């Protein structure tokens with residue numbers, strides 16, 4: 328089905344005609360109930376999408392589009408464990424990882440829960456031993472430093488969550504995340520760490536990812552230089568992978584290998600043992616609380632009618648902005664320092680899932696899919712790129728994300744933080760009219776000539792749409808809900824765009840080429856004739872200047 332040719336899409340084009348030139352100022356002025364109408368809450372997590380450029384009719388048509396695309400059917404197929412990731416012949420069952428009841432999941436016939444529970448138990452055991460100081464290094468010391476070596480989904484999720492929940496962190500443990508191949512990531516860390524008290528978690532679903540393998544080998548060499556004995560590996564290395572044999576080859580004993588499964592996508596793996604560093608930081612009970620938060624969002628996503636369904640509404644708003652208002656990018660603006668990694672996490676979640684131009688049927692998509700996702704801590708952005716958001720003339724929908732209470736409170740900080748967050752979304756939405764700017768300038772006593780010169784610079788067009796996501800506090804439960812909210816949002820968008828959101832073939836070509844270029848970088852001139860002129864020129868430069 329070409330969705331753009333359907334009556335539902337055509338109705339939305341009509342809405343676009345009506346709303347494209349309607350200002351948010353007018354939408355608010357004409358509807359005193361706008362906040363009530365266009366906000367929704369689940370267990371304390373509130374989404375306010377009243378500052379999006381929609382009206383009730385447009386939302387109704389967006390919901391019809393979701394029904395037309397069979398969102399509910401696809402959702403049920405995912406939860407039933409069908410192999411909806413058809414290009415890799417895999418089910419998509421990260422929701423099993425946060426299934427907290429003692430019932431089978433997804434069904435009695437296809438129950439994955441015994442394996443999930445067994446790994447949770449293994450995690451709990453490790454977590455308790457490390458946190459209590461019972462887990463000892465090769466010289467008998469308690470662990471003080473945990474280094475997660477991984478990249479992509481094996482890094483971004485745990486890094487986001489462990490920073491987000493730093494208020495709950497074990498006082499005697501420090502956490503580090505190493506992903507970059509550049510040795511400037513690992514080297515300074517190794518300089519300050521003590522091998523006797525350091526535990527490495529090598530998180531890699533495939534256990535073949537080059538960046539992770541090289542960093543893990545270097546960490547292993549560093550440990551061996553101090554410990555001298557192979558048995559020390561068992562005291563300092565844990566692997567999380569779906570390829571236990573490869574972890575075993577690396578030298579990690581079976582009891583230190585935590586399994587994940589092919590039905591857990593890398594960018595959806597935080598809830599698996601990939602989250603071990605988070606569990607070590609906040610304790611296994613805290614980690615399970617985060618799983619409960621995600622499960623609460625799962626149940627809501629499965630059961631709530633579409634018009635009250637938070638992930639569905641978020642997805643539809645994004646589709647409206649992208650496909651009808653023409654937004655090409657979207658900004659993620661967390662205001663809490665502790666969720667500073669949210670934009671990076673969402674970049675992978677959204678763009679690796681839906682950054683595609685081919686449909687499930689192998690046809691070119693009939694409309695543009697995922698916008699470019701970017702972002703930064705909100706207040707930092709205010710003093711950097713917000714100028715462009717306010718007066719740059721681009722349509723850039725924003726997600727403001729903030730917790731009402733601080734997770735690391737100091738007197739005098741939280742109220743101004745919240746004021747800034749709310750001020751920005753209001754300024755973006757309502758702007759400042761020429762009339763308002765004129766009045767301000769003349770009240771400041773400017774001459775008519777000065778006023779005329781300054782006036783154009785003081786006007787804010789406004790009408791920049793945003794959603795504000797509020798949580799009471801940054802706790803494991805709320806964080807679990809927040810992340811699952813975005814996961815399901817991405818899923819719904821993928822269904823409507825008819826994308827398989829669970830593969831990522833687009834990352835392969837670069838990997839292949841990097842492997843092919845390695846010998847040339849290392850100096851093997853036999854390859855030179857096969858290189859394009861640019862690559863060859865750049866390699867010549869490396870040979871002149873690099874020490875590889």
Ligand SMILES: O=P(O)(O)OC[C@H]1O[C@](O)(CO)[C@@H](O)[C@@H]1O
Pocket residue numbers: 478479480481530531532533534535536539593594679831834
């Ligand atoms: O966990 P792995 O297998 O090391 O993969 C890391 C990341 O690499 C990717 O496959 C992309 O290259 C991501 O999807 C994944 O999260």
